[in-house]
Structure formats: C-alpha cells, structure tokens
Amino acid sequence: MTLAVVLFTQDLRLHDNPALHAARAGADQVVPLFVTDPAVAAAGFAAPNRAAFLAGCLADLDAALRRAGGRLLVREGDTAEQTAKLAAETGAASVHVAAGVSGYARRREQRLRRALGDRLRVHEGSLTAVPPGAVHPADRDHYAVFTPYHRAWQQARRRTPLPPPRTLHTPEGLRGAPLPAATPTARSLPAPGEGAARRAWQHWHGDRYADLHDDLAADGTSHLSPYLHFGCLSANELARLAERRGGPGAEAFVRQLVWRDFHHQVLAARPAAAHADYRPRKGGWHRDAREFEAWREGRTGFPIVDAGMRQLAETGWMPNRARLLTASFLAKSLRQDWRPGAAHFLHHLVDGDLANNQLNWQWVAGTGTDTRPNRVLNPLAQADRHDPEGAYVRRWVPELAHLPGREIHRPWRSPHRPAGYPDPLIAPDATGHRLRASRHDAPADTLF
Numbered sequence: 001m002t003l004a005v006v007l008f009t010q011d012l013r014l015h016d017n018p019a020l021h022a023a024r025a026g027a028d029q030v031v032p033l034f035v036t037d038p039a040v041a042a043a044g045f046a047a048p049n050r051a052a053f054l055a056g057c058l059a060d061l062d063a064a065l066r067r068a069g070g071r072l073l074v075r076e077g078d079t080a081e082q083t084a085k086l087a088a089e090t091g092a093a094s095v096h097v098a099a100g101v102s103g104y105a106r107r108r109e110q111r112l113r114r115a116l117g118d119r120l121r122v123h124e125g126s127l128t129a130v131p132p133g134a135v136h137p138a139d140r141d142h143y144a145v146f147t148p149y150h151r152a153w154q155q156a157r158r159r160t161p162l163p164p165p166r167t168l169h170t171p172e173g174l175r176g177a178p179l180p181a182a183t184p185t186a187r188s189l190p191a192p193g194e195g196a197a198r199r200a201w202q203h204w205h206g207d208r209y210a211d212l213h214d215d216l217a218a219d220g221t222s223h224l225s226p227y228l229h230f231g232c233l234s235a236n237e238l239a240r241l242a243e244r245r246g247g248p249g250a251e252a253f254v255r256q257l258v259w260r261d262f263h264h265q266v267l268a269a270r271p272a273a274a275h276a277d278y279r280p281r282k283g284g285w286h287r288d289a290r291e292f293e294a295w296r297e298g299r300t301g302f303p304i305v306d307a308g309m310r311q312l313a314e315t316g317w318m319p320n321r322a323r324l325l326t327a328s329f330l331a332k333s334l335r336q337d338w339r340p341g342a343a344h345f346l347h348h349l350v351d352g353d354l355a356n357n358q359l360n361w362q363w364v365a366g367t368g369t370d371t372r373p374n375r376v377l378n379p380l381a382q383a384d385r386h387d388p389e390g391a392y393v394r395r396w397v398p399e400l401a402h403l404p405g406r407e408i409h410r411p412w413r414s415p416h417r418p419a420g421y422p423d424p425l426i427a428p429d430a431t432g433h434r435l436r437a438s439r440h441d442a443p444a445d446t447l448f
Contacts, residue, residue: 003029003090003171007083007097007112008072009105009231011126012057013194014064014164016234018123019096021162026094029169032065032072033086034058035079036180043104044343049316049350050229051182053192057230058179060193070168073176080111087116090171094119098126098231101264102354103271128261129235130156132268142269144369149262150255161237186316189350190226197227201238209249213256214321216304217391221319222253225351228260235260260356266369267355274358275339277367286335291425295330296344298397301424303409304383305329307396314396316350321386324364328377331365333426338365380428383409397421 004027006020014020023030040046062072075082087095097112099105099122113120124131135152136142143149190196204222212220227233239257242250267273294300298309308322318326323345330341342361346352362368366375383406387393390408394401399418400408411417412424 001029002027003031003092005031005033005083005087005090005092005095007079007095008032008034008061009098009100010229011098011231012054012061013197013232013234014061014068015194015198016161016237017098017164017231018126018159018162019098019121020165022121022123023094023096024165024168029171030070031086031090031092031170031174032061032070032168033083034061034072034074035082036074036076036177037079038076039078039104044346045104045354047347047349047352048182048185049189049348050352051180052184053189053226053350054230055180055182056189056192057194057232060195060232062179064164064194065168065170068165068168070170072179073170073174074179076177079108080115083112084115086174087119090174092119094121096121096123098122099124099131100127101132101268101271103274106271125159125236127231127235128264129153129158129239129257130261130265132261132265136265142265143262144266145371146259146262146369149265150258153258153261158236158239161234161240184316184350185348186350187314189316190223192226192230192232194227194232197224197232200224200227201233201241206242206245206249206253207247210252213252213319214386216307216319216321216387217389219319223317225353225356226317229351229353262369263355263359266359273362273368274354278359278362278369279367279373281365281367281373285337288334288336291334292330292336292340294422294425295326295334295336295341299422300329301412301422302329302379302428303390303393303397303400303411304379304387307387307393310396312345312348316348321382322392323360325377325379325382325386327361327364329379331361332376333379338362338367380409 004023006023011017011019058072065071075086083095095116109122130153133141135156143152201224206222209220212218224233228235235257239254242254270278295309298306300306305326308318308326311318311322327341330336331338338361342358345357359368363370366373389405393408399421400411403411403414403416407414411421
C-alpha cells in the first residue's frame with residue numbers, strides 16, 4: 001500500500017486540482033492536509049473576513065472529500081514541520097503541493113524541500129491558467145507590459161482541466177485539530193466553498209459583462225474573485241468554460257483572467273514588489289494622517305470615493321472600478337504612499353490577493369507596470385461616467401440620497417447638502433485630469 005499526502009494551500013477544490021489528481025493517481029491512499037500556520041497571522045494575512053471565508057471553504061472541502069471517501073486532516077503549527085511530521089507518521093512516499101508565487105509561498109516550498117527531499121512534488125499551474133514563467137520575453141524572466149503578455153498568453157498551451165476524484169481512501173486513526181472557525185468584520189460575505197463557487201459561475205452568464213463591468217450601479221462584475229483567491233475555482237478551468245461560452249462578454253472576462261495571470265507572473269519574478277516600488281518613483285510622498293483617516297472612513301467629501309470605502313468596510317468587497325478610483329484618489333489626488341492603502345484593502349477584502357492587490361495599487365500609484373505612470377483617475381469624471389445617476393452613491397452614502405441626479409456627486413454645490421457631510425479634502429479642480437484611455441488599459445473585473 002502506497003500513501004501520498006496532499007497539502008492544500010490556495011487550491012481548496014476537487015475539480016482541476018493537479019496536486020490532488022497526481023496524489024490519487026500515484027498512491028493507494030491519500031491524506032488531504034491543511035495546516036493552520038501562525039506565521040500567516042504574524043505576517044498580517046489572516047484578516048478577519050478572509051479567515052471567516054477560509055473556514056467555510058475548508059468545511060466545504062472536508063464535506064466534499066468525505067463524499068468521496070476521504071476527509072480533510074487539519075494540523076496546527078509550522079507548515080513544513082507539520083507536513084514532514086505527518087509524512088513520517090504515515091510513511092508517505094510523496095507529498096504534493098501547488099506552487100505559489102509570493103515570497104512566503106516560495107520560502108514555505110524551500111522549507112518543505114529541505115524537510116522532505118525528493119518526496120516533495122510541486123505542481124505548477126494550480127493557481128493560474130498559465131503558470132508563471134511559462135511565457136516570457138527572450139531577454140527577460142517575465143513580462144512587464146500587459147499587451148505583449150496577453151498575446152503570448154493566447155498562444156500558450158494550457159492543460160486540459162482535470163476531473164475530480166470519484167473515490168479517495170484516507171487511513172483511519174490520524175489525529176488532527178478541529179476545522180477552524182472565525183468571525184468576519186463585514187456584515188455579509190459570499191457563500192464559501194467550491195460548491196457555492198461552481199453555482200455562482202453557472203448562474204452568472206456574463207453576456208453583457210463587456211458593457212457592464214465598470215457600471216457601479218449595475219454591479220455587473222462576476223463576484224468570483226474570492227473563489228479564485230482561495231482556489232475554490234480553477235483559473236484554468238474557468239478560462240476554458242468562458243471560451244466555450246463565447247461572445248464579447250466571455251472574451252472580456254477571459255481578458256481579466258489574463259490580467260490575474262500577468263500579476264502573478266510579475267510577483268513570482270519580483271517578490272519584493274509586494275512591498276517595494278516595482279519602478280522607482282521620483283520625489284517623496286505626502287504624509288497626512290488626518291487625510292488618510294478620512295479616506296479610510298469614507299469621509300473625503302467626494303461621494304464616489306466615500307461610497308467605495310464604506311462598501312469595503314461594510315461588506316469586505318467592492319467592484320474593481322471603485323477600487324481603482326479610491327486607490328487613485330489616495331495615491332494621486334492626495335499623493336500618499338500606496339502601501340498603507342494597499343494594507344487597508346488587504347485588511348478588509350475577502351478576496352484580498354497579494355499579487356493582484358499590491359500590483360494594482362502600484363499600477364494606480366505610477367510605481368508599477370502602467371506604461372503611463374502619470375495617469376490620474378479624476379473622481380468626478382469617474383463618477384459621471386460610471387455612476388451617472390448616482391445610484392451607487394445613494395446606496396452607500398445614504399445621507400446624500402435626497403440629492404437629485406448628478407448633483408449627488410458635487411454636494412458642495414447643492415443648497416440641500418446635509419450639514420454633517422464633510423467638505424472636500426482638496427479643491428475639486430485639483431483632483432487630476434480626466435481619464436482619456438480606452439477601457440482595456442486597466443484591469444477591470446473583481447480581480448484587483
């Protein structure tokens with residue numbers, strides 16, 4: 001009898017899971033393992049909303065494994081130590097894990113290899129549709145500009161999605177910790193787990209996605225990003241399914257999956273971009289704790305910015321157009337360092353993904369991969385374009401709901417402005433120039 005261990009990380013699913021598929025194909029018995037590692041919390045990644053969503057995803061994964069005849073074993077402690085300990089207890093011939101892209105994931109893999117030697121099997125392409133490094137320019141280890149990467153991605157060979165295992169045999173008697181539980185700070189989170197993820201995809205047709213993904217009031221994005229972040233959905237399978245559907249909406253959605261892959265390949269090649277400028281910036285940042293606090297609380301005096309920040313605090317999510325314009329307001333209009341803003345997003349976002357969050361913040365701040373680093377998203381122009389009747393602002397800034405039409409975006413001009421709503425932090429004519437780029441110049445779905 002041969003036995004394999006599968007270490008689940010950000011691939012919490014049975015469908016199209018290369019690590020699980022390889023373990024099942026190469027061993028008589030399989031032990032699915034998840035390690036609750038205190039180093040994740042120490043690094044600041046165990047934000048309450050994601051911890052609560054993760055707990056639900058693990059419960060869903062355990063239920064799915066039990067239906068196949070197995071179960072999820074949970075251990076607590078250092079991931080490499082606990083995995084090596086389990087391998088020794090069970091006499092495992094192999095340990096399988098999905099390849100990650102962050103500095104933390106790379107260090108974890110190195111420690112696993114030191115502990116397990118050639119028994120470790122690392123599987124590329126579990127977290128993205130095209131593995132980082134699979135395509136690159138002739139003279140560099142990664143693409144720094146999206147458009148040539150997109151062309152290369154379209155020509156890359158992608159593996160056929162793998163079926164879920166019909167049966168699993170997990171040995172009895174292995175002792176583990178209870179499934180984790182956590183309490184979110186947001187008032188509501190999406191239903192967690194692979195089952196909910198697949199239902200969400202099936203029910204979201206996205207026929208008008210190309211037209212509606214930036215319409216803040218229409219809420220036309222996919223809402224699939226939490227499932228992609230935790231691996232409840234395979235980006236590879238999702239791209240195939242969208243391509244099979246076809247049409248402009250599917251094409252636009254696949255483009256956003258390419259943006260996601262693009263950011264992962266940048267971070268894989270440059271892990272320091274999670275905290276350091278990808279491209280050097282001339283000049284320093286403006287520092288003003290009062291302005292940052294007003295931005296964080298949704299009290300900037302610019303209703304479209306305040307609406308996005310309040311939605312983030314209340315729900316742990318906001319559409320990508322709101323993420324772009326609120327981030328631009330902090331980094332470009334207020335000229336504050338992108339890093340505290342990115343940290344605030346990661347603290348609240350249920351889909352907070354290091355590659356997408358940090359590199360999109362750098363894109364907005366002009367320190368990242370944007371070929372137009374001086375680009376500014378004027379919040380007033382963005383409001384007029386993406387919330388023309390003010391429905392999005394009325395939902396999240398209810399004290400302004402009585403203001404008619406576009407008047408809601410400029411309350412300082414209205415005689416009906418409520419007394420408690422703040423004055424603009426900066427003069428409205430100092431917020432920046434109107435965005436003149438096409439819609440394809442920026443990441444657009446919920447993949448921020």
